[in-house]
Amino acid sequence: MLPADFLTGQGGVARLAHLRRAGFTRAQIDHAVDSGLILKHRHGVYRLPQADPDFIRAYELNAAVTCVSAAGHYALWTIRAPDRPHLAASHRRLPAGPLAHRISGNVSTLLPPVLPLKDVLVHCLQCLPELEALVMVECAYNRGETDPDFLRRLLPGARNGRARAVLDLVERGSDSLLETVARVLFRRHGFDVRTQVYLEGIGYVDFLINGCLIVEIDGVGFHLNKPQFKKDIRRNNVGAATGYRVLRYLYEDVLHRPDEMLEQIRLALATPPRTSC
Template identity: 80%
Template sequence: MHPRGGTLDHMQPTDFLARHGGVARLAHLRRAGFTRGQIGRAVDSGIMQNPRHGIYRLPQANENFVRAYEANAAVTCISAAEHYALWTLRTPGQPHLAACHRRLEGRVLPHRFSGNISTLHPPVLPLKDVLVHALQCLPELEALVMVECAFGRGDIDLDFLRRLLPGTRNGRASAVLDLVERGSDSLLETVARVLFRRHGFEVRTQVYLAGIGYVDFLLNGCLIVEIDGVGFHLSKPQFKKDIRRNNVGAATGYRVLRYLYEDVLHRPEEMLAQIRLTLATPPRMPC
């Protein structure tokens, strides 16, 4: 039996580890076809490490994966977001791990899981379980952006998630699912949409306006709001396009406001107050 994507003549145990987060169990290496002699030589050379019986890693291995293997656990919740390329509002301070036992150390945030973890490689729970844990564990908006990212890509079905969250004890998680929509291009748009609706604005998302194109938000039928991410205006052609869109919007009777990452996530009250003021202020008299 040969490792995927190569043969034993060409692939080393270190190559196999590099393809799987930098860490694996002995059983994974043996199942891939490597002999104990090959594994031992890689350790003796110093390229591969054997920090605990049955576990082999590279120095640059994903530390959450290493910790999961050492604890007979799996990465889940927000700690698994990077693996599935899901949106997140923050980097977790502690790893979120799931296990079927209660012996997880105090430096992790534990989650319960009744399935077979030992076969997972890399040690990450399936997406459905990761999202269920996020919905049960994280603050509302943090869980929402993860679920909405997966839903928008077509990776998960909301009704399926609801069936995994039965009963009143999952009421908070179900309420987050009620907020999920398609159409957001970024987590900022998701957060902004929830903020706008909760503060009483009439919100339309991804609206096509003649001569302008699609805009992120149209509030109360007259105010265009665009949300710009971290990479805003790094492209000169995009910068020119945005200026033209703003000018066309203003020339055709719309007001236009643009907000950045910091405004949505760190200064939302200032953003909301400015929007209220803009909507409440009548246009100036003609010159």
């Protein structure tokens, strides 16, 4: 393995100490720099041209990537990308650009420069709006990587009351962040919501509302998956033929037009079925 290969597996950037611990000699590192395969970013830091900019910034500031900026590293759901890096440091010398989080201990040994998942989730619960924090935590919980009770113990005291309230919303079963957001919206608007319900002849549906209305949530790739598209049309037809009403919503409806979506559901529940055709 070459130094460039090692950096590729670490987000494109690492300290000299990391390269040396990986077994590379100074001669090998210097040769990679002279050959243009890697760049010497600053004293003791080496990177690839395409290195993750948040990782570079973290090494520059003796900090670590955390909160929503670490979501990509852990493949967590996010509603929107951060407009600036979220960095954690044990010192108070972070400049005005990054959004600063506090952490105790030495982060200089981290490779890549990302906090452990538990710290990332604690920071997102303390920092982000409710639904943005919820989808990150619920993604990790559904994969068995964390537990709300464990996170709750890391968030003591009155100042963490809002963060613990988000944990009260966490459930298993959502297949996407859209289902998580929709579930919270539906329940807060007084609907009787059951999730991932199996209906004979139809299969599992995302939501069954008030026992009679099927609501399905389709992600951004819905229309590109032709086999799934055909399957869902057949499921809709079976549902309608067996007496259920069926509504389908897209990414834009859940995240950008929730009031319109909720009003349509209210109308569907309030309107009696036609008695003749």
